[in-house]
Amino acid sequence: MRFSKQRELIQHIVQGTNSHPTAYWIFNKAKKKISNISMGTVYRNLNKLNNDGVIKIFYDNNIARYDWNTVAHDHLKCNKCGKITDINMHTKELQKKVWNQYKFEADNIEITISGICNNH
Amino acid sequence: MRFSKQRELIQHIVQGTNSHPTAYWIFNKAKKKISNISMGTVYRNLNKLNNDGVIKIFYDNNIARYDWNTVAHDHLKCNKCGKITDINMHTKELQKKVWNQYKFEADNIEITISGICNNH
DNA sequence: AATATAAATAGTAATAATTCCTATTACTGT
DNA sequence: ACAGTAATAGGAATTATTACTATTTATATT
Structure with a gap:
């Protein structure tokens, strides 16, 4: 996987909060640094980071939330x-x-x- | 709550399967008996039945599934x-x-x- | 049995979450 | 520097669900 500043930012946002954010929350946070970032990029990278075990996805009822804590919990x-x-x-x-x-x-x-x- | 044949049908469909169906699956099954039933009716009644404890809703990742088994499991x-x-x-x-x-x-x-x- | 009324429905529009598509951009190895 | 490859932005498309409204229907009352 190649480096991308978008993915690095997304990773840092997830790793910088205990709030178990949604994709939409992360998207809004990311826009402050990279104003033209798109939802597609946010989702793609969140899934990539999840697949690589860098972050962890879980579901709160029917919406996805993202967690820096990858240890089973x-x-x-x-x-x-x-x-x-x-x-x-x-x-x-x-x-x-x-x-x-x-x-x-x-x-x-x-x-x-x-x-x-x-x-x- | 008033009787409705739509709700009765929906309840019977959920209670007649172990497949943990989605709303869409239930909708298609229901259409065979009441051809003009609508998705709105299906969702409204599934929620109603869930609130009354007749059936139980749970989430499989980000989609709702419905279960006849209301005992905690x-x-x-x-x-x-x-x-x-x-x-x-x-x-x-x-x-x-x-x-x-x-x-x-x-x-x-x-x-x-x-x-x-x-x-x- | 006819009527009133309150609730449920069909059909459709709207919203929300997510995925898909494509032309463009930008790392990286040579 | 250049080509090849991978990632991007932006928007369209899809999927799941909820909301809205005019119409229909179950039930209670006469």
């Missing part, structure tokens, strides 16, 4: 303020379990827990 | 054949855990595990 989503918090649910155990019980080779386990966070 | 998704299988991961324990560790009141826990199923 899970999310708490507050239904009141929308805040998404990283947590760790030891998915290794689940991975073993689905293999033993269902002979299913898990390569990705996503746990999203919604409810009410400790600010409410 | 989880899903295995095969990356080769796309098949989605119901499993049970005892999320009660996770619910306790996030309360103890994070003081987070979980009301919904979604676990989606993707990988390769036992047909491959």
